[in-house]
Amino acid sequence: MVRIPFLRKRSKMAFLIVFGTLVALITLTRIPLGFVMVLCGIGGIALLHPRGFDAAFSIAEREIVNLAMNEQFATMPLFVMMGVFVVKAGLADDLFGMAQRWIGHKRGGLGMATILACGGFAALSGSSTASAATMAKICVPPMRDADYDEGFSAAAVAAGGTMGILIPPSGALIVYALLTEESIGELFIAGLVPGLLQLFLYVIAGGIVARLFPLWAPAGPVFGWRDRFAALGKVWGVLALFAMVMLGLVFGIFTATEAAGFGAGGAFLFSVARGRMSFGVLAESLREAARISGMIFLVASGALVLNQFVNISGLAGDLVGGISNLGLSPFHVILCLIAFYMVLGCFLDGFAIIFLTVPVVVPVVAALGYDLVWWGIVTVIIVEISLITPPVGMNVYILKAMLPKVSIMRIFRGVMPFFVMDMLRLVAILAFPMIALWLVEFSR
Amino acid sequence: MIKLSKYLDIFCATVSGLCMIAMIGFNFADSIGRQLSRPLLGAQEAVSFLLAIFFFASLSLVTRENANIRVGLLVELYPAGLRKAERVFGALIEALCTALLVWMVFDRAARLENIGTLGTHYIVPLYPFVYAGALLLLCALVFLGERALTHHRRPSRPESPRGAHSVPQKKK
Amino acid sequence: QTDLIFNSYLPPFNASRKAALTDFAAEIEAQSGGEVTITIPDSTLAPSDQQYEMLLDGVADMAFLATDDLSQLVALNGIADLPGNAPSARAASVALWETYREMFKSAGEYKGVVLLSTHVLPGRQIMGLDDPIDSAESARGAKFWVPNGPLTDVISSLDAVPVHTNFPEVFETVSKGLVDALVMTPGSAEAAKVLERTKYYTTVPGGLGSVSFAVAISEERWNALGAEEQAAVLRAADGLPGRTGSALDAADAQADMSGLTVLQSPANLLEALTPEMEAQIAGWKERATAKGIDADAALAFYRSVLARETGAN
Ligand code: NA
Ligand code: NA
Numbered sequence: 001m002v003r004i005p006f007l008r009k010r011s012k013m014a015f016l017i018v019f020g021t022l023v024a025l026i027t028l029t030r031i032p033l034g035f036v037m038v039l040c041g042i043g044g045i046a047l048l049h050p051r052g053f054d055a056a057f058s059i060a061e062r063e064i065v066n067l068a069m070n071e072q073f074a075t076m077p078l079f080v081m082m083g084v085f086v087v088k089a090g091l092a093d094d095l096f097g098m099a100q101r102w103i104g105h106k107r108g109g110l111g112m113a114t115i116l117a118c119g120g121f122a123a124l125s126g127s128s129t130a131s132a133a134t135m136a137k138i139c140v141p142p143m144r145d146a147d148y149d150e151g152f153s154a155a156a157v158a159a160g161g162t163m164g165i166l167i168p169p170s171g172a173l174i175v176y177a178l179l180t181e182e183s184i185g186e187l188f189i190a191g192l193v194p195g196l197l198q199l200f201l202y203v204i205a206g207g208i209v210a211r212l213f214p215l216w217a218p219a220g221p222v223f224g225w226r227d228r229f230a231a232l233g234k235v236w237g238v239l240a241l242f243a244m245v246m247l248g249l250v251f252g253i254f255t256a257t258e259a260a261g262f263g264a265g266g267a268f269l270f271s272v273a274r275g276r277m278s279f280g281v282l283a284e285s286l287r288e289a290a291r292i293s294g295m296i297f298l299v300a301s302g303a304l305v306l307n308q309f310v311n312i313s314g315l316a317g318d319l320v321g322g323i324s325n326l327g328l329s330p331f332h333v334i335l336c337l338i339a340f341y342m343v344l345g346c347f348l349d350g351f352a353i354i355f356l357t358v359p360v361v362v363p364v365v366a367a368l369g370y371d372l373v374w375w376g377i378v379t380v381i382i383v384e385i386s387l388i389t390p391p392v393g394m395n396v397y398i399l400k401a402m403l404p405k406v407s408i409m410r411i412f413r414g415v416m417p418f419f420v421m422d423m424l425r426l427v428a429i430l431a432f433p434m435i436a437l438w439l440v441e442f443s444r
Numbered sequence: 445m446i447k448l449s450k451y452l453d454i455f456c457a458t459v460s461g462l463c464m465i466a467m468i469g470f471n472f473a474d475s476i477g478r479q480l481s482r483p484l485l486g487a488q489e490a491v492s493f494l495l496a497i498f499f500f501a502s503l504s505l506v507t508r509e510n511a512n513i514r515v516g517l518l519v520e521l522y523p524a525g526l527r528k529a530e531r532v533f534g535a536l537i538e539a540l541c542t543a544l545l546v547w548m549v550f551d552r553a554a555r556l557e558n559i560g561t562l563g564t565h566y567i568v569p570l571y572p573f574v575y576a577g578a579l580l581l582l583c584a585l586v587f588l589g590e591r592a593l594t595h596h597r598r599p600s601r602p603e604s605p606r607g608a609h610s611v612p613q614k615k616k
Numbered sequence: 617q618t619d620l621i622f623n624s625y626l627p628p629f630n631a632s633r634k635a636a637l638t639d640f641a642a643e644i645e646a647q648s649g650g651e652v653t654i655t656i657p658d659s660t661l662a663p664s665d666q667q668y669e670m671l672l673d674g675v676a677d678m679a680f681l682a683t684d685d686l687s688q689l690v691a692l693n694g695i696a697d698l699p700g701n702a703p704s705a706r707a708a709s710v711a712l713w714e715t716y717r718e719m720f721k722s723a724g725e726y727k728g729v730v731l732l733s734t735h736v737l738p739g740r741q742i743m744g745l746d747d748p749i750d751s752a753e754s755a756r757g758a759k760f761w762v763p764n765g766p767l768t769d770v771i772s773s774l775d776a777v778p779v780h781t782n783f784p785e786v787f788e789t790v791s792k793g794l795v796d797a798l799v800m801t802p803g804s805a806e807a808a809k810v811l812e813r814t815k816y817y818t819t820v821p822g823g824l825g826s827v828s829f830a831v832a833i834s835e836e837r838w839n840a841l842g843a844e845e846q847a848a849v850l851r852a853a854d855g856l857p858g859r860t861g862s863a864l865d866a867a868d869a870q871a872d873m874s875g876l877t878v879l880q881s882p883a884n885l886l887e888a889l890t891p892e893m894e895a896q897i898a899g900w901k902e903r904a905t906a907k908g909i910d911a912d913a914a915l916a917f918y919r920s921v922l923a924r925e926t927g928a929n
Contacts, residue, residue, distance in 0.1 A: 027516070028516070028519070029534050030514040030534050031514070031537050032513060033512070033514060035542075051675070054673075058674070062662055064548065065496070065553075066663065067499075068500065069496045071489070074467055077498065078464075078467060081468070248475075251792075254475050255475075258474060261475065286457070286461035286465075287461070287505065290457065290505050291502065294506035294511075295506050295511050298506065311658050311661070312661075314657075316658055347517065352513075555669065559669045
């Protein structure tokens with residue numbers, strides 16, 4: 001539809017003002033990200049809408065309260081809860097214990113065991129930072145005892161942790177689904193194969209490192225067969241829980257929310273069966289899940305308010321028009337977007353990237369005719385990479401915070417092999433979108 | 445204030461925890477019930493009511509534990525004076541935003557009450573749930589007040605590890 | 617010069633979107649000689665069930681209001697949603713609009729907004745997946761996908777099992793074999809990509825029920841328009857119910873029916889459906905009477921327009 005020229009001009013001005021303020025506030029102050037987005041969104045809508053602040057508040061309130069009452073969004077806190085219960089039940093330790101007993105005695109084996117355990121944990125937790133923080137406590141000490149290079153062992157956990165947002169469940173995919181109105185279930189299904197590919201490539205990276213730099217990754221202690229099978233027996237529950245959630249999604253037995261409820265309930269029963277649950281532990285777990293969920297809720301609210309500003313500004317439509325005028329082929333546009341994301345990923349990470357860019361970028365991708373489920377997976381892969389690339393790499397910082405004696409440069413150096421594998425994976429998914437989509441199509 | 449805040453903290457945690465348990469219960473029952481051709485009609489709507497209460501109670505807990513996601517890429521490079529100014533400015537804006545948010549949720553509840561929106565399964569008005577959420581969120585303001593009062597007494601929290609911008613700060 | 621924000625929650629290639637939104641907006645601009653311009657946001661400013669309050673809040677100036685989202689506030693326009701009352705989208709849209717202007721408008725429903733047009737989806741029919749639904753026996757115990765609302769009761773009255781999922785999940789519901797039949801039109805079945813999985817098409821005259829929409833403008837904004845601007849909008853809206861209805865019928869007629877066996881109005885099934893269908897009509901009459909309307913007269917008037925329009929088709 002034809003817009004009046006003055007509104008158009010105002011849109012561009014408003015966009016510059018709003019995003020200028022946004023960037024200034026998030027770089028120069030430590031005001032909570034969610035509040036910054038809500039404020040900028042309201043300000044921007046008020047600038048553009050003929051009814052000013054009246055309309056801005058009405059829109060913002062509606063977005064925030066609708067999100068709070070959005071049954072689909074219940075998926076997020078429920079999966080957070082599942083992850084918390086899984087840790088409390090000691091399942092993360094069991095995962096590593098199992099992997100360590102089976103392959104830890106090989107050269108580089110403990111590194112590979114770390115990757116495998118991270119992958120298993122990722123199947124139960126929707127967060128990368130939580131994965132890295134949890135697995136660091138479990139995996140790093142045995143590697144230190146086996147004289148692993150400290151930078152490399154920290155890097156294995158930092159990189160392995162990123163799988164948390166690709167292998168379902170994934171907080172990042174839930175948020176992407178919410179912002180794009182894609183199906184959470186389909187995005188989860190789409191993340192499975194690329195996630196397993198990541199797991200596979202990372203294990204290979206561990207093997208290659210052990211071969212090229214034997215001093216980085218020596219062999220760990222050997223365990224007997226009895227020990228190995230005993231450890232295997234402990235993790236069946238993890239595998240069963242994950243399998244039930246995933247099969248339920250693929251075969252349409254569960255909605256995503258039900259899968260989450262089922263997972264949380266199952267993880268709880270598991271920790272009870274393990275004798276790890278007490279009233280105190282339950283209260284602590286509930287509080288932790290509430291804290292993480294509330295924190296994500298605020299940022300998601302902000303993103304939705306900002307989303308409405310972008311909508312009213314008509315900017316996404318203009319951007320689509322502008323890009324098509326450039327005469328680039330759709331695939332070149334995709335490559336440009338990825339280059340933009342990679343640069344952004346150096347400085348921002350995790351949810352911030354998704355929240356800030358999806359409203360503007362996704363309409364462009366949709367207009368080019370690409371599958372938005374596929375693009376969701378690509379976005380998450382880029383976010384994963386951002387978590388381990390300098391100068392700002394969240395997972396690396398988490399490891400650094402937990403291992404104060406290891407220099408950050410050494411961790412970033414240790415990340416290199418995994419980064420190479422990430423780039424391979426990114427190229428693969430760009431060249432063969434079916435990696436993400438075939439299981440989705442199977443489930444349809 | 446500090447005692448009040450302690451009670452409110454327990455209150456919010458209890459409400460949010462009970463909502464979480466109920467949400468798990470509803471989804472568990474519905475997903476199994478449907479396999480047995482006995483779906484729990486209205487489970488979705490019940491979950492949406494619980495979710496509203498859960499999120500606003502949890503948001504207050506986030507405030508109490510000072511656990512919001514923050515970025516502040518350049519803040520660490522500030523000289524001490526500027527850093528302090530940023531802290532005061534940030535705290536002020538945060539308090540204003542929290543108050544604004546509380547007002548917005550109340551306002552939304554009032555609008556829903558005016559228009560009389562009812563749920564589609566349980567034909568009940570939606571606004572009481574939103575008012576309840578707003579009241580729970582009101583606790584966040586008390587928690588901010590507590591933080592302001594105790595800040596100068598508490599030994600300053602060790603700075604976050606360099607660069608760990610968005611690591612939620614856990615209150616010890 | 618006035619700019620109006622016309623919100624839509626419909627996807628880009630929806631038939632009623634083109635007729636009642638983009639074409640209508642262009643016509644307003646043309647009729648007003650550019651004095652009234654329309655801004656259509658890229659995506660919706662509020663979910664579909666909150667369009668009315670969005671207008672009242674002044675967030676948008678114009679929008680579509682579906683009767684099934686307003687069932688707590690609006691009873692009269694539900695006449696077009698009743699069984700048998702939507703033989704074609706065009707006839708029903710015109711009939712609803714004329715009945716609204718003639719008999720409903722004065723009752724003062726739709727407070728705070730002014731209606732510019734109405735349109736009605738083609739009446740829903742029964743699509744049998746593997747087996748024909750052509751008698752009370754064939755329906756008994758079968759699982760029917762139905763939209764939320766009164767059709768649930770219609771299907772239950774056949775001792776059949778109503779199953780509801782959101783429209784985007786219809787495909788999944790069908791491919792997993794969770795239902796035996798669908799209560800929808802061939803056009804919707806095609807949109808849900810399940811038409812090739814259906815074998816039988818049982819027609820119910822006028823449909824088992826439908827959903828009607830109003831194109832509304834906020835009263836405050838309407839009153840703020842100058843007399844000439846109002847006249848331009850009304851000229852653009854002239855004949856809109858018929859145009860939107862025709863577009864909806866055309867979209868439905870594009871469905872490829874070659875693989876379907878058509879079962880024209882099987883008497884035994886219709887007989888079984890009649891009691892509940894009549895109960896629904898009686899229920900509407902009760903609600904309409906409570907609003908101070910002569911319900912029988914309104915129904916007779918509505919049906920007379922239907923007869924005129926279907927005869928003219
Ligand atoms: Na995960
Ligand atoms: Na980075």
